[in-house]
Amino acid sequence: MKLTVAHTPDPDDAFMFYAMITGKIKTSMEYEQIIKDIETLNHEAETGMYDVTAISANAYADVNETYALTRSGASFGLTYGPLVVGKSEVDFKKAIIGSPGLGTSSHLLFRMFVEKDADLRPMRFDLIPDSIVKGDIQAGIIIHDEQLTFQNKGLIKLAAIYDKWKAYAGDLPVPLGFNAIRKSLGKDVIANYIKDFENSIKYAQQHVEEAATYAMKYARYKDLELETKFIQMYVNDLSVDFGEKGRRALKMYYERAFKMGLLPEFNMEIV
Structure with missing residues (x-):
């Protein structure tokens, strides 16, 4: 089975997907990589065209019936943000x-x-x-x-x-970028994907220079030290599994948006 995986050219995304895309780890499925900027992916998610896609927390509100957020691969700002x-x-x-x-x-x-x-x-x-x-x-x-x-x-x-x-x-991290997977793929496929992605992130975290060097092929700045610093800002302890802390942060993010009338209310699903 092959899944289409769409992510941005940003070095943190490329870093996390490195091992599963390049065969550095054994995976349960094949993956076809698509690379586009985040706002393009936010719009294309509305058609459900990719099995897995990078998506902004904001844009997820429009596609929550088609996609579930994955607990892996999220970008949270721990002490920083836009x-x-x-x-x-x-x-x-x-x-x-x-x-x-x-x-x-x-x-x-x-x-x-x-x-x-x-x-x-x-x-x-x-x-x-x-x-x-x-x-x-x-x-x-x-x-x-x-x-x-x-x-x-x-x-x-x-x-x-x-x-x-x-x-x-308070001390909750800022929700920024996420990955979402089509619910129609079914529980087994989703579980296998999550395992592959978690292993890919762990591999990159254990081989930082190798994975960061790969990510440089998509980077706007050809400065490995700069890009590695950026990667390590956003690929952090919550990237493999954002857990309860990430869930609470997302809940507060959406509750404020709902209260201010900036997003319609919806039920968030995380796998």
Whole structure:
């Protein structure tokens, strides 16, 4: 049996899938890898076109009847999360703010914790810093590697969403990126996939330089040290199985979104 597995080119995703895609571990099934940016995958998940797909916590609300979230492969911010940056201080109610996409977790987190009714302009996440520099937008929500490089462009941090999340949720991590699997595959196939994926993540964690070097083929920055730092921020203790702590964080994330009318209520399913 072969499953289609869609994930982003971000180094943390490539790092986690490395062993199962390249045959470094024995797997119960074959896997066909598809690589696309997260906002594209968020939209394509609405058609159920992939057996397994990366998905933002926000976008999962639209596909919860088709997909279940997997307990493995999630990206939680343990003490960090999306940042809002600009060239100088701005009024978030009046500024044009770049967003990585309407379906991204960072977009919803900004609306929940910074400014619900801001003028958010969706754009490719890696173009946001340069768009601020050029003056096309006054501020932007940055994710991924750009969180480690924005200061090189003369930008400053205007808001740390994690700080606002912490005030709300205490020591629970910020829910960001997840993987989802089609429920129609059945319990046995899902269980076999989860086992393969967990083993793949564990292999990468035990062979960091090897797996990070592989992930570099998809990286935007050709700096192994930088990309390894990014990987280790988001592939952490919760990546193999986010457990009860991850479930509670997701529950609080969705409860706030429901209460603010930013998402319709739905039943979350985790496998």
